[in-house]
Structure formats: structure tokens, C-alpha cells
Amino acid sequence: MELKTIATPHVPVRYFECGTGRPLLFLHGAGGLTAEDPFLNALAAKHRVLAPLLPGYGDSQECAQLRDMLDITLHTLDVVDALGLDDPLLVGHSMGGMIAAEMAALDNHRFSRLALIAPAGLWLDDHPIPDIFSLVPYEYPPLLFHDVESGAKLMTAGTAFDNPEWLKGFLIANARQLGMAGKILFPIPERGLAQRLYRVRARTLLVWGDGDRLIPPAYAQAFKKAIAGAELVSIPEAGHMAIWEKTSAVVTALERLD
């Protein structure tokens, strides 16, 4: 796993690269991405994986010019150009799924395959998505994981939620990362995607943990309905972080787009 930097018109972008094979562009969720991410590493077994960090994530530079959904969508298309990718498999999780769906709707002749794993971007009044911006750290695991206890350990690398060093690191990273994510997710993670999804021409796979308590599976049905020909794979005993909890099941599901 290598962490590299590439120039784009607005800001230098940090990205992870690993593996060989057909190129796969992975867009991370609001929680961010590290070199140890099990999903990224599992994808690398069969793909050349490229996973850019949204500006402000990890150690990457913030970018004040990116203010809204269009800015961020176009910026991420700039990243695809900068990396010189030709029709990569476009994969996004949660917030990254929202961005990927926007890219596929906006530049709709560019991507032939799209995988959305529990994407954000729609809003159903009957299924309000919890406000991730007002959560304190110990409140995350019940919303993110099917197995709350194991999930908490994955999140904190085994330490306790009242460990001051961990708390400080988490809150500082959150201020930067969720500060950026807030531009498209706060206070409601919906920026008009519903009226653009008809434009998606890529073969689309939806992957959803059937125990997702953050973006509940009702949203899977809404996406399936909105994107022509989309296929849905439900992952049993998995929450919003299915990519961590059931890594191999998600990787296997992606093979449907081979």
C-alpha cells in the first residue's frame, strides 16, 4: 500500500495505491481511509486500486474552493483525469457512494461499471438518517456496526472511548474530515441526487448490509428504483460498515460487475 500525491487544478490530492489488475477507483466514506483499511487491502488482490482522499482527509491539504456537491463531483472527476484512468470500476462507500453516483450521473458516458455500497445522497422522510454530526464518539458503533462490540474495537483499535489520547486524535481528525464532509452531508445528506439518477448509464451494483442502522436498507430500494437495471446484493449480518464487517462478501459481490 503506497500513499502518493497527485496534482489537480484546485489542490494536491493524496491517494492510496495498491495491487495490480483492472483499475478500480474507490471513494471512501465520511469516516475516512487509512493504509490499514481491510477492504482496500482485500480489493487489491484482484485490482489495481486507487483510493483518493477527499481534501482535508488524513494528512491531505484542505481546499476552501470546494464548497458544494458540484464542486466536489467535478474535483473527483479531475482526480480521475489526473490519475489517467480510462473507465475504471467506480466504487464508493457511503459519502463516497454519493459522490460516485453524482459522477456517474453527470459524466454519464465515462463509466461503464458503478458499485455503490450503502451510498448516501437520498432522503426518505419515513426513514430519517441519524445526524452523524451531533454524535459523540461512543455513539457511533451502534449506528455503524451489526456487531456493536466488535465494531467498537475496530473503530478505536481496541482502546476505550474515554482514553484521552484517542479522543483527542479522533476529535481533531473529525473536525477536519467531517468539516469537509459537512459541505455535502450537513445537516441532511441530500443534494438533489434523486433528480439526476436517471442519467446513470453504467451497469450498477448496489451493496447493502441488511442490518444498516445509519442508512437503512429502505434506501437500497430507493436507489434500485431510481437507477435503471441496478442490481442489489444484501449482505446478511452486516451494518453500515459492511466493508469491514463482511469484507470478503462485499468483495465477492463486486465480481458481479466483472
Place this chain on the structure above:
Amino acid sequence: MKFTWFNLMPWPYLPDDFRQNNRSVWVDIDQRLFDPVKAHSVYNTYMDLLEYASTLGFDGIGVNEHHQNGYGIMPSPNIIAAGLARRTKDVALVVLGNSIALYNPPLRVAEEFAMLDCISGGRLVAGFPVGTSMDTNFCYGQIPALTREKYQEAHDLIIKAWTTRDPFAFNGRYNKLRHVNIWPRPIQQPHPPIHIPGGGSVETYDFCIDNTYSYSYLSFSGYIRAKALMDGYWKRVAERGAPDDSPYRAGFAQTICVAETDAEAERLYSKHVSYFYNRCLHVFAGFADAPGYRTIKTIQTGALSQYAPPTGWGEITWKELTEGGHVIAGSPETVRQRMEELVKTLRVGNIFCLMHVGDMPAEKCMYSSKLFAEKVMPKLRGLYPEWENDSRFWCHPIPQVAPGSLPRDARVAAE
């Protein structure tokens, strides 16, 4: 010195077990705890108290803006200020302030402040807070990382609208307006004095210094804890090459309770002080700082324990609150000593006196306010004699007409 009598307007009927059964006094407070019928008398008593303060010799009476908040039932301070403008004379109306990033377009603030300045005869002191994360982000939905930029644009628009005499186009990022031409405009020229409430960011220091605005630190934790922040401000004033270090460049809010003796102060007020500090300030940590709203530095220096799983509720006591300076309370002499220490150590010319505290009944509040006005305030007046004539940070009223100028009846004499 300028003393402003301030009322946050707390809801006085939060139950004893409020903290046990509610996670927050702000944002998602239980609606059922609000009783509109009781609010009729609460609002009118609070407005009566503000008017009473104006008769005691305070320089200003102050109001502020909060939303969905159990200790501040004043989402629109301008409505209260309009009522006060009609029923008071000579006293400054300190509206501290309007959260200008929340209004679309913020011209509304330019207009309403202009109305207040005209109705009151030039008595407006205008406050422009960025606003707390609770109000701005969680109640009013502003995107945290963009709030400051939107605030800045709102400020620029308001000032330009107040000071430009011909219609102009304003092509902002958040406001697109082709014909800006406010009607009415304020009496005070070029515009009413501006106070900016801040929480320690260098950008806000510079903003105040560069524009000759007064920097206000509105904290509930008292003057002792405020020392480091205010020292940072004055250091910046020197570094930035401000033309002077007038104490009126700064203001501070302080909870104050006065009685005949220290013991009487504790007996009369400790219950109400406890109501405020233990019940009203019970804010859920998740609402305190939307990610992206506050700087990394603030998090590095902040208390982290509130983000950990709760372990129970400790009550902060009268002794801790008075010794720690959250509350300045006691006999007139005790209060004078501590206020003098506050004024000198923080170097502040504007004091926002939080004289109504928690669920304090009107009589006690009047008693405390009167003692402060008669026995404390006069002894603090002359603390910065060399800056006595610095009028840049205060209002400039015109000779005022009294309300009630109508003829005795509506009949018009036959012609």
C-alpha cells in the same frame, strides 16, 4: 466605564430532575417543558426588568439571540428591543446581537437594526455574532465549514447597505442582489457602533481591530478563566499596530449578585445561581461543536471528558462558583473589589452585567440590580479616566421624542 444590564431570559420552570431526564437544554430540549401561557408573564416580567434597569443608571440594557434554548427564550432579540425602544429613554439598546449568517438575505438585519436605531433615536449598539454551533449549525442548518465565509459576506453586505446612498448590485457567493437600497437607514453615522462576540480566534481579534469594533467575550465561566483569552486579544491589538489600546475595544459578560452582606447573597441567590449553572447549562456535548465549525486548536485545549461516556452528574456549588469567579457575589464592597479586579486584569471598558440569573424572581433581581447600581457602579465609573471621552464604541443618541404624541382624540374640527 459602560455598564449594560443583561437578561438572557432563561425559562424559569425547568424541573428539578431536568438533567437526569433530558440530554440537552438546547437544540432538542423537550417542547412540552415550554408553557406558552406562562411565557406570557415570563416575557413581560423580563421586559419590565430591562425597563427597570434603565431607570437605575445603567448605560445600556442588553438582549441577545438564541434558538431552541431553555436558558434563552429570545430567538428574535429585535422584537424585545423594539418594545424596549418605546418604553425607555436615553439608555443604550445593546442588541448583542443578530447572528447575521442566519438571515437570507442578511439585509433583513440591516433593515431591522436601522428601524431600531430610528425608533430609539440613535440608541442602538449593534452586535454581530458568528453564533454558537448549537444555534447556527444544529438549529438553523448552516454548513459548519462555510459559516465563517457566509458571516463575512453578510457583514460586508450590511455595512455597504448602511453606508451607500445609491442603489447597488451585490454579487456575493451567498447573496445575489441586484438592487440593494435599504429604506430606512440608521440615524447613527456612518453606522451604529458594532460589538463582536468572540471565543478566542485570532481572525475575530483582527476583524475587530481592523474595523474599530469592540471585541466582546461572552462567557459564563467568569473573569478569572477569561484572563488568558483577553491577554491574547490585547497582545494581538499591540501586534496588529492598532492606533491605541482603549479599554472600550473590549467587553466582558459577568454574572453578578449583590446583597447587603456576603452571607445574605448566598442565602438569597445560591438557589438561582445553581439553577442556571447546573440546569440551564446542561448542553449535550454533541451539539457543542459541529465538526468544521471550530478550530483544531480549540479542541486541543478543550475539555475532553464531555465526549466520553457519561459517568454521572456532579453539581457545581456556590462556593466553587464564587471562588472560581464564575459568579461575582456578595456585599457591595466584596463585589466592588472583584469587579475592579475584573476591569483591571481584563482591561475591559464594556461590562455586560448578567444580573438576572436562572430562575431568580423579579424582586430579588431588582434588589441586586439596585444595590449594584447605587453602591458598586459609581465606584467603578472612573477606572479609566484617560479614555473617558472615547465614544467610538458606544451609541450617539439624538434628542428624543416621547411616545404618546397623538392628539387627545381622533375628531377633526369642522372646517
